[in-house]
Structure formats: structure tokens, C-alpha cells
Amino acid sequence: MSADETRIHRKAQPGFRWEHVDCVNYKEDGAAPFKAVTRQVLFSGAALDGELRYFEVAPGGHSTLERHAHAHAVVILRGRGRCLVGDTVYEVEERDLVSVPPMAWHQFRAGEQEPLGFLCLVNARRDRPQLPTADDIARLEAVPAIAAFLRGAETDGS
Amino acid sequence: MSADETRIHRKAQPGFRWEHVDCVNYKEDGAAPFKAVTRQVLFSGAALDGELRYFEVAPGGHSTLERHAHAHAVVILRGRGRCLVGDTVYEVEERDLVSVPPMAWHQFRAGEQEPLGFLCLVNARRDRPQLPTADDIARLEAVPAIAAFLRGAETDGS
Numbered sequence: 069m070s071a072d073e074t075r076i077h078r079k080a081q082p083g084f085r086w087e088h089v090d091c092v093n094y095k096e097d098g099a100a101p102f103k104a105v106t107r108q109v110l111f112s113g114a115a116l117d118g119e120l121r122y123f124e125v126a127p128g129g130h131s132t133l134e135r136h137a138h139a140h141a142v143v144i145l146r147g148r149g150r151c152l153v154g155d156t157v158y159e160v161e162e163r164d165l166v167s168v169p170p171m172a173w174h175q176f177r178a179g180e181q182e183p184l185g186f187l188c189l190v191n192a193r194r195d196r197p198q199l200p201t202a203d204d205i206a207r208l209e210a211v212p213a214i215a216a217f218l219r220g221a222e223t224d225g226s
Numbered sequence: 227m228s229a230d231e232t233r234i235h236r237k238a239q240p241g242f243r244w245e246h247v248d249c250v251n252y253k254e255d256g257a258a259p260f261k262a263v264t265r266q267v268l269f270s271g272a273a274l275d276g277e278l279r280y281f282e283v284a285p286g287g288h289s290t291l292e293r294h295a296h297a298h299a300v301v302i303l304r305g306r307g308r309c310l311v312g313d314t315v316y317e318v319e320e321r322d323l324v325s326v327p328p329m330a331w332h333q334f335r336a337g338e339q340e341p342l343g344f345l346c347l348v349n350a351r352r353d354r355p356q357l358p359t360a361d362d363i364a365r366l367e368a369v370p371a372i373a374a375f376l377r378g379a380e381t382d383g384s
Contacts, residue, residue, distance in 0.1 A: 076311045080302075080321030089323075111299035115328050117349040118276025120299055141269035141278055143345065144238075153234045163238030165247075170273050187301065189347060191275040 084124060084146055084185050086110065104129025104178075112192065119192050124185040125149065125178040133175040133218070138194035140168035142176075146185030149178040150217060155208075157217045160184070173200065173208060180222065242282060242304055242343050244268065262287025262336075270350065277350050282343040283307065283336040291333040291376070296352035298326035300334075304343030307336040308375060313366075315375045318342070331358065331366060338380065 079087050094105045104126035112119040148161040154172040168174045178184035209215040252263045262284035270277040306319040312330040326332045336342035367373040
């Protein structure tokens, strides 16, 4: 539990931090499937069937490429970047909405100059993410726009 | 269903509207327990156990004073105002977080000069709101700060 659920009101702090909410820096290592990502769990509790988290991807960073049976409902709150959902790459910016359907491969990437911060709603009860196999990666990379996205090229993917 | 769930990506429009999302203006009448409120359902679907809605209260307006067994998880997105949760009035502004516990009386009020827009996460399966009886109102109004809040006085309630 990263949020202090006993507090009715938690103030926004500068830099998209919130008081009484832990900010977790994802560790990176050589095999890291993510880069420069922080997570804050804003709401999670016994009375809620969903959890609301805030992720922030630093400039040049990206979230894990993954899929799972549960859905994501995403509201971009800060900056701009791109995301892969299924077989399409989308340009996203502040306040855009992104639906990640069950079992769709997805990844969020910040641009080189700006962070990408977003709220992500998930079910409280959910399955664990799956990482792509080499075959999955090959299938995704067969689409030129996806291959460019995955190597971090700054194209619009359209 | 107010959101087009078949769309992966929905762009933010000016004025905190979203493409392919219906914006519902709550009707007001003489007995209206709310005033100048719009609702947009941003995410709601079979794969989600929660729903994410955006409410906007126009300057001088307020949401319904109500309670229910389900919880609300609120992120202020626009402007500033005040809210009553349980027996306390809070000043709120952009990006503040508000937890409304089960069965807590609650109401959101915009200031006279600014709208108050917020995301509200609820369980997809939830009970209907209850309105206060005259006795409930009397009990709430016994607290001076709550009485001032309910009549729309611009005090901080602290």
C-alpha cells in the first residue's frame, strides 16, 4: 500500500508528487524492460474495486512492454509521448485518454525532451503482466512503425 | 454508457471535454439538490471493475449533498473550490486528492470565480446515493463551518 488511506485530503506537491503517497523509483538493471519510471499509488483500499496509480516516465524513458488479461484506463496528466497499444502507435499528450484492452501489448514512451505522466486505473484484483517472448517481439517488429517505436525512434508511427 | 469503448485513443478537447465522450448537463429544477454540474464518463466497460468519470461544477455551483455505501476516489483536475466530507470542509485545488469513505456525507462546491473539475473513481457495481433528511441537515448545520459551507458562504470552513 503506497497511499495513506486514512487521509481524506492529500495535497498536490510540486512536480506531480502527492503528500502522504510513496513515490517508488523502479530499479533499472542490464535486463530492465523499463527505464526511468516512477509509480505513486493514489487510491487503493478495501472499499474500492479499482486502484488509481500515477506513473511518470522521465524524458527518454519507457514503461515495460507487456500484456495481461486485465484492462488499463489511462489519462495523460503531464507532458507528451507515444504509446503502443495492440498493433498501433499513438501520439499522446496532456489529458488524452487511452484504453488498453485485455491482452493487448502495450508500452508508454516519453519524448526525449519531456516527461510523460499518466493516471492508470486497474482492477484491484488482477493477473500478473506477461513479458513478450522473442517470437512476440519478432511479430511486433515486423510492423515498421512498431519496430521504430520499440527502438525509441522519434517518429509518429502513423 | 457515455464513452465510446471501442476507441483506444480519445483526444482531449478544449475546455476539459473529450472526443467521443458524451457530456451530460444535469438538469436543474426548483428542488434540484445540485447546481451547474456536467458529467462525462471517461472509462466504463466490461473489463473494468471501476468507472472513471469527470465532473465539472461551474462557478457558484455545487454537486448533490449525498452519501452511499460505495467510496469515491477524487482527483481535482481543474480550478479550485471546497468540499465537505463527513464533518470537515476542505479547500481543494488542482491535483489534490480526496477520499470519500463509505457513508460519509459529501458535496463539492466551486468558488464564485472558478469552475471545479475533478475525476471521480467509483466501483462499477455500487449502491444508489441517499439524500439527507431534514434531521440529517439539521445535524450537519449544527457545525457552523458546515452550515456556512452548505449555504455557499466563501469561508474556508477551518
